[in-house]
Amino acid sequence: MKIPVSAIRLPTRPGREYASRFDREQSLLKMLTIPIASVxxxxxxxxxxxFSAGPLLPPFGLLMFLSWRLMRPGLLPIWSGVPFGLMDDLFSGQPFGSAGLLWSLxxxxxxxxxxxxxxxxxxxxWLIAALLIAAVLLGGWWIAxxxxxxxxxxxxxxxITLSILLYPLVVRICARLDSWRLAT
Structure with a gap:
């Protein structure tokens, strides 16, 4: 027995066929957790x-933190450098509190x-981020x-060079996360 094509219906949610995507509220949880979780x-x-003979791996947490701050100025409060820096100290092996101080500065x-x-x-x-990346890494070296x-x-x-060169890639990732964060 052959089923006519017109009899096949795809499942849809009621009322969603022609619903406008404008004037919807974004998820507050998604808007707050994506920047925090990404850093x-x-x-x-x-x-x-x-493993390497010297420090080579860029501080991706700092790059993501600066990307969010420079891309969305009002998103992170001024004091957010302290908790993010302390969290970075737990994973990077720097003396505890050094990144908290340097990221706040x-x-x-x-x-x-x-x-x-x-x-x-x-x-x-990019110039602001490059100077801050160099300053934070040298400040961490001095504190250590x-x-x-x-x-x-x-x-x-x-x-420092690799971190400065990877900054545009991290900004691109941050922009993708931001567009997903703001999508409904």
Whole structure:
């Protein structure tokens, strides 16, 4: 027995066939947890078992944190550098509190730049992120050097360079997460 094509109906939810996608509310849980979870998961990448003679793996948590802050200025509060930095310290092996301090200072610097700048474009954001990445990594090297003898700071040059070059990729990932976060 042959079933006519017109008799086959695809299951649809009632009232959704012609429902408008405008004026819907986004999920508050999704809007709040995606930035937080992405920074924490990016910080966890440093705990992967990757072996090298010197520091090479970029601080993905810092890159994601700066990406969210520079892309969406009002999303993260000023004090958010402390908990995110402390979470990063747990996974990176730096002295506890060093990233909390340095990420907070980075957040304050971005706030000062935002309050004084009329507008920013992508290249200026990349320059701001590059300077902050270098400053945070050198600051972490200095703080770690207070506890024990630190090597020459030139050891950090490949890590700083790789971090600056990977920043646009992290911004792209952050933009994709942001579009998913704002989708209904």
């Amino acid at each position: 924490i998961l990016a910080s966890m990448v440093t705990s992967l078992p990757i 980075a957040m304050l610097i971005v706030e000062i730049i935002d309050s004084r700048a009329i507008w920013r474009d992508y290249l200026q954001d 050097g207070l506890a024990h003898a630190a090597p020459n700071p030139m050891v950090l040059l490949p890590q």
